[in-house]
Amino acid sequence: MHKFSVSELSKGLKNRDFSSVELTQHYLNRIDHSDLNAFITVTEDLALSQAREADTMLAKGKANNLTGIPYAHKDIFCTKGIKTSAGSKILDSFISPYDATLSYKLNMEGMVMLGKTNMDEFAMGSSNENSYYGPVKNPWDKKRVPGGSSGGSAAAVSARLSAFATGTDTGGSIRQPASLCGITGIKPTYGRISRYGMIAYASSLDQAGPITQSAEDAALVLNTMAGFDDKDSTSVNRDVPDYTENLNNSIKGLRIGIPKEYFSEGLDDDIAKVILQSIKEFESMGAIVKEVSLPNSAYAVPTYYIVAPCECSSNLSRLDGVRYGYRCDDPKDLNDMYLRSRSEGFGEEVKRRIMIGTYALSAGYYDAYYLKAQKVRHLISEDFKKAFQKVDVIMGPVSPTTAFEIGAIKDSVSMYLADIYTLSVNLAGLPAISIPAGFSNNLPVGLQMIGNYWSEEVLLNTAHLFQTQTDWHVRLPENT
């Protein structure tokens, strides 16, 4: 059953080929036997209770497309009455008193939440090694990382521990783990999905998205996730199309741009081969390939690693041990309470980014760092605007490497540099999807497609057609 896509499961449930309870129990068993450490909390009782309700709705013929489908929810989304940790010790004891809008929406759709997935602490990381709950293992090779920060979600989908998962992407945290785990992940246009209840890392970059087995599944799930929320000032009031409607449109004449800056010496040969091979696939379907230039690409890393830490240094100030979360034992006085609660509660990478952000915003440095970074951000966005005048979709790698070994990358800067292909997308607020496109040394390689604002349909259509002509997305890790 776990090899079925969401689309197949949806049909199967409607046909009563199996019940949601059966399906849910099946996944729960798989999770129980899994050593990937993909979950922080498994919500067994809740899942089964939701599954029973779903079965009732299905029996009455009142089900939606996703009613009864079990999913894994990234532990960055607040879930009422359920532990929400953001992968951090400081929220280890936090039972959220409210639901994120997204959590609420998925509940209303009748979906079944299997549990909260492991992640890099406060979404800061590219390997899921920064979690208070330990690293997550890549199902393709358990000595390796699944990517991050949505590592748990990606591993869960890749190992078919759930039908799909939710993720968040601030600098690549959906796309990169999707790439490293051989699955599909889309980050929609900034403002497409509500951020209310999604624990903030970098507010102007964060966006939620589905992590799925295929573009078709992603379209199905995005239909439910997307939409305006009046509780989120940055949510855009724009109609949600049926993302599944135009999946099979022909892409004849689609103009694909390949940024020359992405194919410099830094890129691994194997990966470059996979990417270029994939692009030929699109050409065979009638797409036209052109070279484009994104001249400020190289500045994406320093720009992001100023903007994001600045925003997060402020966003995380609320974690002070006063109203919720971790408070140190026997605080001597207020200052001691702040210092020890935060220092004992936050992991090293989080503390580093808070320090960088605090410094970059401080008196005398604001202009040189934050303001400068926001200007360069503008230039990076302009690069894309110009490119999209000539092409419809930009394609390239997701990650310069395949999954590396747990513990292999020890210094922050090297880790940051690996985000080179994904960061600019968040800086510009554009939608982008990562789909499995091949292998290198038996490890998955993802292809990234970046679209213009609000062009999720184009991305999903293009990705879906690729997936009708190739079978990378149905390959499974051994023994799945």
Add this chain to the structure above:
Amino acid sequence: MAWETVIGLEIHSQLSTKSKIFSGASTAFGAAPNTQACAVDLGLPGVLPVLNKEAVMMALRFGLAVNAKINQHSIFARKNYFYPDLPKGYQISQFEIPIVGQGEIEINTGEGGTKMVGITRAHLEEDAGKSIHDLYKDFTAIDLNRAGTPLLEIVSEPDMRNAKEAVAYAKKIHALVQYIGICDGNMQEGSFRCDANVSIRKKGSKKLGTRAELKNINSFKFLEKAINIEIERQQEILEDGGEVVQETRLYDAEKNETRSMRTKEEANDYRYFPDPDLLPVDIEDEMLTEIKNGLPELPTEKKNRFVSEFGLSDYDAENLTAQKSLADYYEAMLNDGAEAKLAANWVMGELTAALNTNQMDVQDSHISANELSELVKRISDDTISGKIAKDVFKVMWEGNGRVDDIIESQGLRQMSDVRAIEDIIDGIIADNSQQVEQFKAGNGKLLGYFVGQVMKATQGKANPKKVNQILNDKLS
């Protein structure tokens, strides 16, 4: 050494919206602790702010009322610092681009003079919660009901030169915000808070001295005292050859002194940056026009109208228009036919005294405008004297009937019958020949004695005007 004082005021005016500036929690005063602090106000992980339209409208109303430049594109910024009653660890405020820019307001400098005081800017921000230190011995208790209440921070230019000017300015702003209905002005409840920036410099110097910021002032009386005591303190320091330290000082009303605040803002670097959870506030021209047209008559306009329309003195008009509710009360009396000057005296006299004694606002007056106008009319038409009217007023205040009923039941009608008064006066002249001679000899003060005798004979009911007139006739 001739010193010049330079004062600027920062006023935090709580806007009287129903809900908070960034959340839908209630702003009603007096609720049980933490019952009006929702998820957004508590700064729970993942919550987001959404801007209250009414707060924006109120800020614009203020800006237009002080002829300020309106920044039709303004930005919310985060002011970052740690304090237990600041849930998010930052306050959402406005920094580089506030919604209201440069404006000005006219104040009375006393002795009939006026002066324009500049307003540098006014911006929107959220209030913090309350820290209560005396509930527990070893803990500070935090109540977040107030967190998220909208504030308009009004910053004046350092244009004031003494405490009286500062108080005049504060009172003017206080009246204005109530006039335009954006703030209830209740200083006891903390809806209107004044901080004063005070510095001194040698007279003639262009350079500003080091300033101290005075906080914890919750009345106009204390504002004046705090500023004056601070001026003294700074003068002493400078005359001794010392230097004034730039710091925040708390005013202690009991000791009438200011002391340095062991500060939560010790060398604080607020690291302001635009709040990424909020977008720029863009105001359309139409909205501004709508607001401008909806502004009520402002205090200065009303005052001028009272002078020209009702023939009141500048002083009387100023007093009557200081509070909109009082001005409305007064005008209602005139609408009922009360005479302008007389009504003014009664409103500023007996009515205000009664309100002050009972510590109440004119809205809660025991005597309505209509009822007081009846009283005043009975003085104008000679039914009762002004003196008797004061007694009637007291009876009315106790809630014991309307004017005419009281006059009838207590037989207070004044005696205006000229014949009857003449008879009584004749009698008194006849019985007091000695005093009559002394009066005619030049002791004019004795007139009061005769009046007194007439009043005694008539139980105070003789019409004083007529008594005076007839006495003067008969004694001349």
Add this chain to the structure above:
Amino acid sequence: MSLEKKQVKEIAQLARLNISDSEALQTTTELNNILNLMAELSEIDTEDVEPMAHPLDMSQRLRDDVVSETDLSDDFQAIAPKTGKQHFLVPTVIE
């Protein structure tokens, strides 16, 4: 723009993070490595470029002034580290 240990301790206090003397040295090195990365930005000419605070070219939406929240203080206080008499409690603050 390289950091010194003293600065690092000041930043840590601003951010309410504990950095012991022994940790300070390592933190300073790590932070300086990251800052070197950012130094690249000074190469670019951004003279006439507007800063981009948001990917969206939108104005702030305004919410009607309506009370929409009810009293959930019990739920919120249930997850607090320390409460008393309906208040959140912290070690005494001296003002």
